[in-house]
Amino acid sequence: MQATVTSALVNRIEADLPALVGLSIVETFLADTSDAQVYERAGQAFSSFVSAKKIYDQARVLDAEGYEVLRVNRFGVREEVVPEE
Numbered sequence: 458m459q460a461t462v463t464s465a466l467v468n469r470i471e472a473d474l475p476a477l478v479g480l481s482i483v484e485t486f487l488a489d490t491s492d493a494q495v496y497e498r499a500g501q502a503f504s505s506f507v508s509a510k511k512i513y514d515q516a517r518v519l520d521a522e523g524y525e526v527l528r529v530n531r532f533g534v535r536e537e538v539v540p541e542e
Contacts, residue, residue, distance in 0.1 A: 466512070473510060477503075483518065490526045493541075500538030503529040507536050 477483065486492075486499040503516040507529050518527040528539040 469512060473506075477506065477516070486518065486527065487520065490520065496527065496541060497538075499527055500529060503527065504536040504538060507531045 480499075480502050482495070482499045482502050486495050489495060499518065503518070507513050507516050508531070514531050516529045517525050520526050530537050530539060
């Protein structure tokens with residue numbers, strides 16, 4: 458039973474990945490992570506995604522080296538873009 462639930466969850470996550478990768482703002486953001494306006498737009502896009510997909514508590518964007526460059530947390534019914542460091 459647990460394996461079936463886990464498999465279904467992994468399938469849902471795999472199905473969501475193309476939607477995230479296909480966001481043009483992600484490509485724009487990764488090209489220049491220092492642009493504050495692009496950071497805000499990317500954060501809004503990921504906030505909308507997390508809000509629509511209730512299974513996620515977080516959405517993160519990692520750069521080519523694996524470092525987190527954007528994170529959105531969900532707290533109940535509220536999403537929050539973690540400020541840039």
